[in-house]
Amino acid sequence: MGDYIVLIISCIFINNVILAQYLGACPFLGTTKKMETAVGMAFAVVFVLTMAGMITWVVNTFFLNKFGLQYLRTIAFILVIASLVQFVEMFLKKSIPALYAGLGIFLPLITTNCAVMGVCLININEEYGFIQALVSSIGYASGFGFALVLFAGVRERVVLARVPRPLQDTSIGLITAGILSLTFFAFKGMI
Amino acid sequence: MAKTLTQEFVKGLWEEIPPFRLVLGLCPTLAVTKSVENGIGMGIATTFVLVCANTLVSLLRNVIPAKVRIACFIVIIATFVTVVELLMQAFAYPLFLALGIFIPLIVVNCIVLGRSEAFAFKRSVVPSIADGLGIGIGFTLALGSLGAVRELLGSGTILGIDVTGASFEPFAFMLEAPGAFIGLGLMLCVMNFIGKK
Numbered sequence: 001m002g003d004y005i006v007l008i009i010s011c012i013f014i015n016n017v018i019l020a021q022y023l024g025a026c027p028f029l030g031t032t033k034k035m036e037t038a039v040g041m042a043f044a045v046v047f048v049l050t051m052a053g054m055i056t057w058v059v060n061t062f063f064l065n066k067f068g069l070q071y072l073r074t075i076a077f078i079l080v081i082a083s084l085v086q087f088v089e090m091f092l093k094k095s096i097p098a099l100y101a102g103l104g105i106f107l108p109l110i111t112t113n114c115a116v117m118g119v120c121l122i123n124i125n126e127e128y129g130f131i132q133a134l135v136s137s138i139g140y141a142s143g144f145g146f147a148l149v150l151f152a153g154v155r156e157r158v159v160l161a162r163v164p165r166p167l168q169d170t171s172i173g174l175i176t177a178g179i180l181s182l183t184f185f186a187f188k189g190m191i
Numbered sequence: 192m193a194k195t196l197t198q199e200f201v202k203g204l205w206e207e208i209p210p211f212r213l214v215l216g217l218c219p220t221l222a223v224t225k226s227v228e229n230g231i232g233m234g235i236a237t238t239f240v241l242v243c244a245n246t247l248v249s250l251l252r253n254v255i256p257a258k259v260r261i262a263c264f265i266v267i268i269a270t271f272v273t274v275v276e277l278l279m280q281a282f283a284y285p286l287f288l289a290l291g292i293f294i295p296l297i298v299v300n301c302i303v304l305g306r307s308e309a310f311a312f313k314r315s316v317v318p319s320i321a322d323g324l325g326i327g328i329g330f331t332l333a334l335g336s337l338g339a340v341r342e343l344l345g346s347g348t349i350l351g352i353d354v355t356g357a358s359f360e361p362f363a364f365m366l367e368a369p370g371a372f373i374g375l376g377l378m379l380c381v382m383n384f385i386g387k388k
Contacts, residue, residue, distance in 0.1 A: 020368050025217035026301055071277060074295040075269040082265055111265070114218045114299045121292045166383040167376075170214050174376030182369040 004135050011139025014188060017115045018147045019181040021122075024115030028148060029173050031106070033159075038152035042145030044106040048088060049116050049144070052081050053137025056120040057130055077120055082111045115144050151180055196321045203325025208333055209302050210375075211382045216302040219293050220334060221371040227350050230338030232286045233293065234331025236275045238324065240297050241306060243271045245323035248311040255312075264307040265298070272297045302330060341365045341374050 017023045024045075031041040056077050064070055089107045092100040110116060119140045123133040154176055163172050207213055210220045216237075223233040247267050248255075255263045276294050279287040287294065297303065306326055311319040342348055345365035347355040355361075364370045 022218050022222035022368060022371065023296075025221055026215065029214065029217065071273060074273050074276065074298055075266065077295075078265055078269045078298050082262060111261075112299045112301050112304055114296045117299050118218075118292055118296055121295055125292065166380045168383075171376050171379040171383060174372050174379065178369045178372030178376060181372055185367070185369065 004131070007132065007135050008139040008142075009190070011136050012143040012146060013184065014190060015140075016143045016147055016184055017119065017140050018144060019177070019184045021118070023118035024113050024144055027106075027109060027113050027115075028151065028177070029170060031109075032148060032152040032155050032173075035149070035152045035156060037106075038148045040102055041106045041109075042148045043102075044110055045113065045115065045144050045148075046138075046141040048081075048085060048107070048110050049119060049141035050134070050137050051088070052084055052116050052120055053123060053133055054130075055084060056080055057123060057128075057133040060124050061130075073121075073124070077117060078111075081116055081120070085111050115140070147180070147184075151177060154180065196318060199318050199321040200325040203322065203327070203329040204332070205329075207326070208329040209326060210330070211333060211379055213302070213305070215305055216300045216330065217375075218296065219300060220337065221368070221375060222293055223290055224334055224338040224341055224371065224374075225345070225366050226342045226348075227335055227338040229286070229289050230334035231331055232283065233290055234327070234334045236279065236290075236294060237297055237300060237303070237330055238327025239275055240268060240271045241303050241327040241330075242320055242323040243274075244268045244303055244307055245311040245319040246316060247271075248307045249314060249316045249319035252312050260312060261304075261308070264304055264312075268303050268307070269298045302326065337374060337378055340378070341370060344374075345370065 015021055018025060018028050027041055027045075031037045059076055059080055060073065064073055064076060069076075085107055089100075092107075119137055122140075123136055126136075128136060155173065158172060158176055167175070203209075210216050219233055219237070224230045244264070244267050248264060251263075251267075272295060275297070276287075279290075279294060306323060310322050314322075339349055342350075343354070344362055347353060347359045347361045362370070365374060
Protein backbone atom coordinates (compact mmCIF):
# COMPACT_ATOMS: atom_id res chain seq x y z
CA MET A 1 0.00 0.00 0.00
CA GLY A 2 2.80 2.39 1.01
CA ASP A 3 4.42 1.90 -2.39
CA TYR A 4 1.29 3.02 -4.16
CA ILE A 5 1.06 6.19 -2.08
CA VAL A 6 4.67 6.99 -2.92
CA LEU A 7 3.95 6.29 -6.60
CA ILE A 8 0.91 8.55 -6.64
CA ILE A 9 2.73 11.41 -4.93
CA SER A 10 5.66 11.10 -7.27
CA CYS A 11 3.32 11.11 -10.30
CA ILE A 12 1.41 14.19 -9.17
CA PHE A 13 4.20 16.36 -7.81
CA ILE A 14 7.68 15.15 -8.60
CA ASN A 15 7.25 13.83 -12.12
CA ASN A 16 4.31 16.06 -13.00
CA VAL A 17 3.36 15.32 -16.61
CA ILE A 18 3.51 18.87 -17.88
CA LEU A 19 5.84 20.68 -15.57
CA ALA A 20 8.55 18.04 -15.32
CA GLN A 21 8.03 15.68 -18.30
CA TYR A 22 6.87 18.21 -20.90
CA LEU A 23 3.90 16.12 -22.00
CA GLY A 24 0.62 17.73 -22.99
CA ALA A 25 1.95 21.25 -23.42
CA CYS A 26 -0.49 22.14 -26.23
CA PRO A 27 -3.73 21.78 -24.24
CA PHE A 28 -1.85 23.23 -21.27
CA LEU A 29 -1.48 26.51 -23.14
CA GLY A 30 -4.58 26.19 -25.28
CA THR A 31 -7.28 25.61 -22.68
CA THR A 32 -6.05 27.62 -19.71
CA LYS A 33 -7.17 31.08 -20.67
CA LYS A 34 -10.33 30.54 -18.66
CA MET A 35 -10.84 28.56 -15.49
CA GLU A 36 -13.98 26.81 -16.81
CA THR A 37 -12.28 25.34 -19.87
CA ALA A 38 -9.29 24.29 -17.77
CA VAL A 39 -11.52 22.41 -15.33
CA GLY A 40 -13.41 20.76 -18.21
CA MET A 41 -10.20 19.63 -19.86
CA ALA A 42 -8.78 18.42 -16.55
CA PHE A 43 -11.77 16.14 -15.90
CA ALA A 44 -11.86 14.87 -19.46
CA VAL A 45 -8.18 13.91 -19.24
CA VAL A 46 -8.54 12.20 -15.86
CA PHE A 47 -11.42 10.15 -17.25
CA VAL A 48 -9.82 9.13 -20.54
CA LEU A 49 -6.28 8.67 -19.26
CA THR A 50 -7.35 6.30 -16.49
CA MET A 51 -9.22 4.12 -18.96
CA ALA A 52 -6.52 4.36 -21.62
CA GLY A 53 -3.84 3.39 -19.10
CA MET A 54 -5.70 0.20 -18.23
CA ILE A 55 -6.65 -0.78 -21.76
CA THR A 56 -3.24 -0.17 -23.33
CA TRP A 57 -1.62 -2.20 -20.55
CA VAL A 58 -3.96 -5.11 -21.26
CA VAL A 59 -3.43 -4.81 -25.02
CA ASN A 60 0.33 -4.69 -24.59
CA THR A 61 0.58 -7.60 -22.18
CA PHE A 62 -1.95 -10.03 -23.58
CA PHE A 63 -1.71 -9.21 -27.24
CA LEU A 64 1.46 -7.47 -28.39
CA ASN A 65 3.90 -9.24 -26.06
CA LYS A 66 2.25 -12.59 -26.50
CA PHE A 67 2.54 -12.58 -30.27
CA GLY A 68 5.87 -10.70 -30.45
CA LEU A 69 4.35 -7.64 -32.11
CA GLN A 70 6.05 -4.96 -29.99
CA TYR A 71 6.98 -2.99 -33.09
CA LEU A 72 3.27 -2.31 -33.66
CA ARG A 73 2.96 -0.66 -30.26
CA THR A 74 2.73 2.92 -31.54
CA ILE A 75 -0.03 2.11 -34.01
CA ALA A 76 -1.92 -0.10 -31.57
CA PHE A 77 -1.84 2.48 -28.79
CA ILE A 78 -2.96 5.39 -30.91
CA LEU A 79 -5.82 3.30 -32.29
CA VAL A 80 -6.87 2.27 -28.79
CA ILE A 81 -6.81 5.88 -27.62
CA ALA A 82 -8.64 7.24 -30.66
CA SER A 83 -11.39 4.64 -30.52
CA LEU A 84 -11.68 4.98 -26.75
CA VAL A 85 -12.20 8.71 -27.08
CA GLN A 86 -14.81 8.15 -29.77
CA PHE A 87 -16.56 5.52 -27.66
CA VAL A 88 -16.55 7.65 -24.52
CA GLU A 89 -17.97 10.53 -26.52
CA MET A 90 -20.86 8.42 -27.87
CA PHE A 91 -21.51 6.83 -24.49
CA LEU A 92 -21.67 10.15 -22.67
CA LYS A 93 -23.87 11.69 -25.33
CA LYS A 94 -26.44 8.90 -24.91
CA SER A 95 -26.37 8.27 -21.19
CA ILE A 96 -25.01 11.31 -19.32
CA PRO A 97 -25.91 14.33 -21.49
CA ALA A 98 -25.06 16.79 -18.71
CA LEU A 99 -21.48 15.55 -18.48
CA TYR A 100 -21.28 15.43 -22.26
CA ALA A 101 -22.26 19.07 -22.50
CA GLY A 102 -19.48 19.90 -20.06
CA LEU A 103 -16.71 17.79 -21.58
CA GLY A 104 -17.99 17.61 -25.15
CA ILE A 105 -15.66 19.89 -27.01
CA PHE A 106 -12.57 18.72 -25.12
CA LEU A 107 -12.99 15.03 -25.82
CA PRO A 108 -11.87 14.99 -29.48
CA LEU A 109 -8.84 17.08 -28.54
CA ILE A 110 -7.65 14.37 -26.19
CA THR A 111 -6.74 12.03 -29.04
CA THR A 112 -3.82 14.28 -29.90
CA ASN A 113 -2.93 15.08 -26.31
CA CYS A 114 0.52 13.63 -25.89
CA ALA A 115 0.02 13.28 -22.14
CA VAL A 116 -2.36 10.35 -22.71
CA MET A 117 -0.15 8.48 -25.16
CA GLY A 118 2.98 9.45 -23.19
CA VAL A 119 1.73 8.05 -19.90
CA CYS A 120 0.65 4.80 -21.57
CA LEU A 121 4.17 4.45 -23.00
CA ILE A 122 5.79 5.34 -19.66
CA ASN A 123 3.73 2.62 -17.96
CA ILE A 124 5.05 0.07 -20.43
CA ASN A 125 8.66 1.32 -20.36
CA GLU A 126 8.75 1.21 -16.56
CA GLU A 127 7.41 -2.36 -16.71
CA TYR A 128 4.61 -1.63 -14.25
CA GLY A 129 2.14 -4.33 -13.22
CA PHE A 130 -1.57 -3.79 -13.81
CA ILE A 131 -2.36 -2.12 -10.47
CA GLN A 132 0.78 0.00 -10.66
CA ALA A 133 -0.14 1.09 -14.19
CA LEU A 134 -3.63 1.98 -13.02
CA VAL A 135 -2.33 3.95 -10.04
CA SER A 136 0.27 5.77 -12.11
CA SER A 137 -2.33 6.65 -14.78
CA ILE A 138 -4.61 8.12 -12.13
CA GLY A 139 -1.67 9.91 -10.53
CA TYR A 140 -0.35 11.41 -13.76
CA ALA A 141 -3.84 12.43 -14.84
CA SER A 142 -4.54 14.15 -11.52
CA GLY A 143 -1.16 15.87 -11.77
CA PHE A 144 -2.13 17.12 -15.23
CA GLY A 145 -5.47 18.40 -13.98
CA PHE A 146 -3.86 20.00 -10.95
CA ALA A 147 -1.27 21.84 -13.04
CA LEU A 148 -3.95 22.94 -15.53
CA VAL A 149 -6.17 24.44 -12.82
CA LEU A 150 -3.24 26.13 -11.05
CA PHE A 151 -1.99 27.60 -14.30
CA ALA A 152 -5.45 28.85 -15.32
CA GLY A 153 -5.71 30.63 -11.98
CA VAL A 154 -2.41 32.39 -12.56
CA ARG A 155 -3.22 33.18 -16.16
CA GLU A 156 -6.53 34.85 -15.34
CA ARG A 157 -4.50 37.32 -13.29
CA VAL A 158 -1.84 37.81 -15.96
CA VAL A 159 -4.54 38.95 -18.41
CA LEU A 160 -5.18 41.94 -16.17
CA ALA A 161 -1.53 42.94 -16.05
CA ARG A 162 0.10 45.24 -18.56
CA VAL A 163 2.40 43.06 -20.61
CA PRO A 164 4.84 44.50 -23.20
CA ARG A 165 3.51 43.86 -26.69
CA PRO A 166 6.04 41.29 -27.99
CA LEU A 167 5.58 39.23 -24.83
CA GLN A 168 1.81 39.02 -25.04
CA ASP A 169 -0.29 35.86 -25.15
CA THR A 170 1.69 32.64 -25.65
CA SER A 171 5.04 34.16 -24.84
CA ILE A 172 4.09 35.36 -21.37
CA GLY A 173 2.12 32.13 -20.94
CA LEU A 174 5.27 30.06 -21.46
CA ILE A 175 7.29 32.20 -19.08
CA THR A 176 4.56 31.88 -16.44
CA ALA A 177 4.60 28.12 -17.00
CA GLY A 178 8.37 28.18 -16.52
CA ILE A 179 8.01 29.86 -13.14
CA LEU A 180 5.28 27.41 -12.12
CA SER A 181 7.54 24.58 -13.18
CA LEU A 182 10.32 26.08 -11.05
CA THR A 183 8.08 25.96 -7.98
CA PHE A 184 7.39 22.29 -8.68
CA PHE A 185 11.13 21.76 -8.61
CA ALA A 186 10.96 22.18 -4.88
CA PHE A 187 9.23 18.79 -4.65
CA LYS A 188 12.22 17.02 -6.18
CA GLY A 189 13.89 16.24 -2.87
CA MET A 190 10.69 15.04 -1.23
CA ILE A 191 11.07 11.30 -1.80
CA MET B 192 -3.87 28.39 -55.64
CA ALA B 193 -1.96 31.54 -56.44
CA LYS B 194 1.10 30.41 -54.55
CA THR B 195 3.94 28.81 -56.46
CA LEU B 196 5.83 25.77 -55.23
CA THR B 197 8.69 27.87 -53.93
CA GLN B 198 6.28 29.99 -51.94
CA GLU B 199 4.69 26.90 -50.41
CA PHE B 200 8.14 25.75 -49.40
CA VAL B 201 9.41 29.08 -48.11
CA LYS B 202 6.36 29.90 -46.00
CA GLY B 203 7.33 27.08 -43.61
CA LEU B 204 10.68 28.72 -43.00
CA TRP B 205 9.47 32.08 -41.79
CA GLU B 206 5.84 33.05 -42.32
CA GLU B 207 4.35 29.94 -40.70
CA ILE B 208 7.38 28.52 -38.92
CA PRO B 209 6.33 26.08 -36.23
CA PRO B 210 6.33 26.31 -33.25
CA PHE B 211 6.76 30.09 -33.29
CA ARG B 212 4.10 31.22 -35.74
CA LEU B 213 1.87 28.17 -35.52
CA VAL B 214 1.91 27.36 -31.83
CA LEU B 215 1.72 23.61 -32.31
CA GLY B 216 3.92 20.70 -31.38
CA LEU B 217 5.18 22.22 -28.17
CA CYS B 218 5.88 19.01 -26.30
CA PRO B 219 8.79 17.79 -28.44
CA THR B 220 10.04 21.36 -28.73
CA LEU B 221 10.31 21.68 -24.98
CA ALA B 222 11.50 18.19 -24.26
CA VAL B 223 14.26 17.41 -26.72
CA THR B 224 16.04 20.75 -27.04
CA LYS B 225 18.61 20.14 -24.33
CA SER B 226 21.25 20.15 -27.05
CA VAL B 227 21.51 21.17 -30.70
CA GLU B 228 22.09 17.58 -31.76
CA ASN B 229 18.91 16.22 -30.16
CA GLY B 230 16.89 19.13 -31.49
CA ILE B 231 18.04 18.61 -35.07
CA GLY B 232 17.62 14.83 -34.81
CA MET B 233 14.04 15.27 -33.69
CA GLY B 234 13.47 17.85 -36.41
CA ILE B 235 14.71 15.49 -39.13
CA ALA B 236 12.56 12.62 -37.84
CA THR B 237 9.50 14.89 -37.82
CA THR B 238 10.32 16.20 -41.32
CA PHE B 239 10.47 12.65 -42.66
CA VAL B 240 7.09 11.79 -41.15
CA LEU B 241 5.57 15.07 -42.37
CA VAL B 242 6.71 14.64 -45.95
CA CYS B 243 5.67 10.98 -46.17
CA ALA B 244 2.32 11.55 -44.46
CA ASN B 245 1.56 14.60 -46.61
CA THR B 246 2.39 12.64 -49.77
CA LEU B 247 0.23 9.66 -48.90
CA VAL B 248 -2.70 11.72 -47.61
CA SER B 249 -2.61 13.79 -50.76
CA LEU B 250 -2.49 10.70 -52.98
CA LEU B 251 -5.42 9.14 -51.15
CA ARG B 252 -7.45 12.31 -50.73
CA ASN B 253 -10.13 11.16 -53.15
CA VAL B 254 -10.40 7.72 -51.56
CA ILE B 255 -10.60 8.66 -47.88
CA PRO B 256 -14.19 9.41 -46.81
CA ALA B 257 -14.38 12.84 -45.18
CA LYS B 258 -16.14 11.53 -42.07
CA VAL B 259 -13.38 9.18 -40.96
CA ARG B 260 -10.50 11.24 -42.29
CA ILE B 261 -8.92 11.95 -38.90
CA ALA B 262 -8.72 8.24 -38.07
CA CYS B 263 -7.18 7.55 -41.51
CA PHE B 264 -4.62 10.33 -41.05
CA ILE B 265 -3.65 8.95 -37.66
CA VAL B 266 -3.12 5.44 -39.02
CA ILE B 267 -0.99 6.81 -41.89
CA ILE B 268 1.08 8.95 -39.53
CA ALA B 269 1.49 6.13 -37.02
CA THR B 270 2.81 3.85 -39.76
CA PHE B 271 5.52 6.32 -40.78
CA VAL B 272 6.40 7.00 -37.15
CA THR B 273 6.96 3.27 -36.67
CA VAL B 274 9.23 3.29 -39.74
CA VAL B 275 11.27 6.18 -38.29
CA GLU B 276 11.43 4.51 -34.90
CA LEU B 277 12.82 1.27 -36.35
CA LEU B 278 15.25 3.14 -38.63
CA MET B 279 16.60 5.20 -35.75
CA GLN B 280 16.95 2.14 -33.57
CA ALA B 281 19.05 0.54 -36.30
CA PHE B 282 21.18 3.46 -37.49
CA ALA B 283 21.20 6.13 -34.77
CA TYR B 284 20.93 4.22 -31.51
CA PRO B 285 22.38 6.91 -29.17
CA LEU B 286 19.92 9.46 -30.56
CA PHE B 287 17.13 6.91 -30.23
CA LEU B 288 17.94 6.55 -26.54
CA ALA B 289 18.26 10.31 -26.03
CA LEU B 290 14.88 11.07 -27.59
CA GLY B 291 13.17 8.18 -25.77
CA ILE B 292 9.38 8.23 -25.79
CA PHE B 293 9.31 11.37 -27.87
CA ILE B 294 9.85 9.38 -31.06
CA PRO B 295 6.58 7.41 -30.77
CA LEU B 296 4.98 10.66 -29.65
CA ILE B 297 5.51 12.19 -33.11
CA VAL B 298 2.17 10.46 -33.79
CA VAL B 299 0.38 12.94 -31.58
CA ASN B 300 2.42 15.93 -32.73
CA CYS B 301 -0.28 18.35 -33.82
CA ILE B 302 1.91 19.80 -36.58
CA VAL B 303 1.81 16.59 -38.60
CA LEU B 304 -1.92 16.04 -38.19
CA GLY B 305 -2.53 19.75 -38.73
CA ARG B 306 -0.74 19.78 -42.09
CA SER B 307 -2.57 16.65 -43.28
CA GLU B 308 -5.90 18.20 -42.37
CA ALA B 309 -5.26 21.79 -43.44
CA PHE B 310 -3.13 21.24 -46.51
CA ALA B 311 -2.53 17.78 -47.92
CA PHE B 312 -6.18 16.68 -47.85
CA LYS B 313 -7.12 19.53 -50.18
CA ARG B 314 -4.12 19.84 -52.48
CA SER B 315 -2.29 17.74 -55.05
CA VAL B 316 0.85 15.76 -54.35
CA VAL B 317 3.67 18.11 -55.39
CA PRO B 318 2.57 21.18 -53.38
CA SER B 319 1.91 18.86 -50.42
CA ILE B 320 5.49 17.59 -50.54
CA ALA B 321 6.78 21.16 -50.77
CA ASP B 322 4.61 22.16 -47.83
CA GLY B 323 5.73 19.19 -45.73
CA LEU B 324 9.36 19.83 -46.52
CA GLY B 325 9.10 23.55 -45.76
CA ILE B 326 7.28 23.13 -42.46
CA GLY B 327 9.58 20.25 -41.50
CA ILE B 328 12.76 22.21 -42.18
CA GLY B 329 11.32 25.22 -40.37
CA PHE B 330 10.59 23.01 -37.37
CA THR B 331 14.13 21.59 -37.51
CA LEU B 332 15.61 25.11 -37.59
CA ALA B 333 13.45 26.18 -34.66
CA LEU B 334 14.42 23.14 -32.59
CA GLY B 335 18.07 23.60 -33.53
CA SER B 336 18.12 27.26 -32.52
CA LEU B 337 16.29 26.68 -29.24
CA GLY B 338 18.66 23.77 -28.63
CA ALA B 339 21.63 26.05 -29.31
CA VAL B 340 20.44 28.66 -26.80
CA ARG B 341 19.77 26.08 -24.11
CA GLU B 342 22.99 24.17 -24.73
CA LEU B 343 25.06 27.35 -24.74
CA LEU B 344 23.63 28.67 -21.50
CA GLY B 345 23.06 25.34 -19.80
CA SER B 346 26.34 23.57 -20.47
CA GLY B 347 28.49 26.18 -22.21
CA THR B 348 28.92 24.13 -25.38
CA ILE B 349 27.58 24.05 -28.93
CA LEU B 350 27.37 20.59 -30.53
CA GLY B 351 29.53 19.31 -27.69
CA ILE B 352 32.38 21.79 -28.33
CA ASP B 353 33.28 24.09 -25.46
CA VAL B 354 32.86 27.68 -26.68
CA THR B 355 32.62 29.74 -23.53
CA GLY B 356 35.89 28.93 -21.80
CA ALA B 357 36.53 27.80 -18.24
CA SER B 358 35.48 31.05 -16.57
CA PHE B 359 31.81 30.59 -17.60
CA GLU B 360 29.61 29.02 -14.98
CA PRO B 361 26.77 27.21 -16.83
CA PHE B 362 23.18 27.62 -15.55
CA ALA B 363 22.00 24.07 -15.02
CA PHE B 364 18.53 25.65 -14.83
CA MET B 365 18.40 26.01 -18.62
CA LEU B 366 18.64 22.25 -19.11
CA GLU B 367 15.66 21.52 -16.86
CA ALA B 368 11.94 21.94 -17.50
CA PRO B 369 11.63 25.57 -16.27
CA GLY B 370 14.47 26.62 -18.55
CA ALA B 371 12.71 25.02 -21.50
CA PHE B 372 9.49 26.95 -20.90
CA ILE B 373 11.22 30.26 -20.26
CA GLY B 374 13.67 29.82 -23.15
CA LEU B 375 10.84 29.14 -25.61
CA GLY B 376 8.81 32.04 -24.18
CA LEU B 377 11.68 34.46 -24.67
CA MET B 378 12.36 33.19 -28.19
CA LEU B 379 8.71 33.74 -29.09
CA CYS B 380 9.04 37.25 -27.72
CA VAL B 381 12.08 37.90 -29.92
CA MET B 382 10.25 36.50 -32.96
CA ASN B 383 7.25 38.74 -32.26
CA PHE B 384 9.55 41.72 -31.83
CA ILE B 385 11.31 41.14 -35.16
CA GLY B 386 8.04 40.31 -36.93
CA LYS B 387 6.36 43.54 -35.85
CA LYS B 388 8.95 45.79 -37.51
